[in-house]
Amino acid sequence: MTPATRRTALESVIAAQAAERVNPPLLLPADPYFDLAGEEFGRRLLLTSGNDGAEYCLRPDFTLPIVADYIRNGPGKPAAFSYLGPIFRQREDGPAEFDQAGLELLAQQNADAALDAVFAFARDALAAYGITRPRIRLGGVRLFEALLAQADMPDAWRPRIRHRFGHPEALSRLLARLTAAPDLPRVKQPSRKALVEDITGRMTAAGLSLTESRTPEEIAERYLEQQALDAAHVPADTLRLLKDYLAISGPALQALTRIEALAHVRKLDLSAPLATLRRHLVALGSEADVVFEADFSPRLDYYTGIVFEMSGRGDEILASGGQYDRLLERLGATSPIAASGCALWVDRLEAEAAR
Amino acid sequence: MTGLTLAVPSKGRLEELTREFFAGEGLAITRPGGARSYLGALEGAPEVTVRFLPAGEIARELIRGTVDIGVTGRDLIHETSESGPQAVHFARALGFGQANVVVAVPDAWIDVTHMHDLADVASDLRSRRKRWMRIATKYITITRQHFAQAGIAEYRIVESLGATEAAPASGAADIIVDITTTGSTLAANQLRVLEDGVLLESEACLVVSRTAKWGGKRKAMLDALLRRLGAEAMG
Structure with missing residues (x-):
């Protein structure tokens, strides 16, 4: 040949x-x-x-x-x-x-x-x-x-885990972060309205468009969501399942x-x-x-x-x-x-x- | 070629500091033709020809192997080519030109403090707005490398050759990757460096090309010169 x-x-x-x-x-x-x-x-x-x-x-x-x-x-x-x-x-x-x-x-x-x-x-x-x-x-x-759809965890985590599938390093970093998530006492969160006002103020001061990129509402929502996620732990049992x-x-x-x-x-x-x-x-x-x-x-x-x-x-x-x-x-x-x-x-x- | 070529920055503060460094090591740089000349010499090292080049070109020539030794920023070696760091030997840090290549976001993004937050923001922009997160930078190679390592794929680079810090306000990009020494320009533009957002700590370095031809007596000449400059030998 x-x-x-x-x-x-x-x-x-x-x-x-x-x-x-x-x-x-x-x-x-x-x-x-x-x-x-x-x-x-x-x-x-x-x-x-x-x-x-x-x-x-x-x-x-x-x-x-x-x-x-x-x-x-x-x-x-x-x-x-x-x-x-x-x-x-x-x-x-x-x-x-x-x-x-x-x-x-x-x-x-x-x-x-x-x-x-x-x-x-x-x-x-x-x-x-x-x-x-x-x-x-x-x-x-x-x-x-x-x-992933059936594993017990707060819904917001599913897309974030899915998003890192295929990138073993990023995925294991996320799982490590979730495993190590500290059980912090909950601080009282500002209201969504107060956050949006604060963010709008900062964006205006910086000369940022309120619509072109991320909006104050989007930022406030993700901020609150993050705080909620930090509190909404993925059960240790689920993390073990994923790792196994x-x-x-x-x-x-x-x-x-x-x-x-x-x-x-x-x-x-x-x-x-x-x-x-x-x-x-x-x-x-x-x-x-x-x-x-x-x-x-x-x-x-x-x-x-x-x-x-x-x-x-x-x-x-x-x-x-x-x-x-x-x-x-x-x-x-x-x-x-x-x-x-x-x-x-x-x-x-x-x-x-x-x- | 029998001698060694040393490329040094051709103008500005970098040139002055480079001259000071060589003079301090007892090897003064001379520029017989005056400031307009592109060739010079090292006093006390007749085997060395000095070439005056812009710092970015020095990095490129070192990687290609068309100059043997050079003074340039670590950032430029990393930026010029993905394989740049493998093509050279960092023989000595020179203690000036310190600056960091960093990821900075609008200070108003109170939900974003780390690279992993950016991964979420990028996928949110993609799913909600049907567009990519845009990053303004002149550090394309460094950005691509570090974002790949961080597992962030959902973004586009907007090339920016000046005033990168203005890109978020002008609407050209969402975030930036830029070089900063004190961070004051970023702060003045209400931009904030992420907590794990330092992609590269840079400074001026004495750099040896690994791709230059090191046969004959040239390697011995190099070793002797590096010794005189208190720099690490190339293994």
């Missing part, structure tokens, strides 16, 4: 998909990427600007232009897209231009079948590079959301069994997301080393169901993807639309094959 024959094999895997092969422009407006993914992703863009000051970037991924185009053409109908071509990102280990291949399955009737198709596509693509027994890392976004859950990691079947046991002891109903995960494990078959990590999730908040990464013998991630039902809404769709897909790192696949 040569690099050329491997590339041809990858081409045939892509051609075999029941998907429309697309090739979005290389030069794209940069704003949608910042809007969707913020500065953390933005720092990796290769930017350039037009004479009119408009900012453009060299195509840093395929998903966004494909999905944006799909929404523009009237979303709702099931659609499938495949791609293979160069993308551009600032990175420390390798050239800024490299090839990516992938599959996007949108608005499919059966979301489980769609994810299985994505898994199969990634496996076939890896096999084209001689990687027939990949290591697969699974994460359960829906599973964590289900656990997030620490679960290992061969997928064992990990899921441990989560089932945890759910049983804690009287949580996680049966639906767990059953879904088990179905996909069966579909993945025995020819793979599958691990499940309870705290694994991409940092982007549009991921929803199951997420995955595949690698070979090295540490490099060769394929990554999953379900991201919230992405289309983020990009302007008016109702949630099921979406799943994955992206393949072609240069890493070739490096792995050449090892």
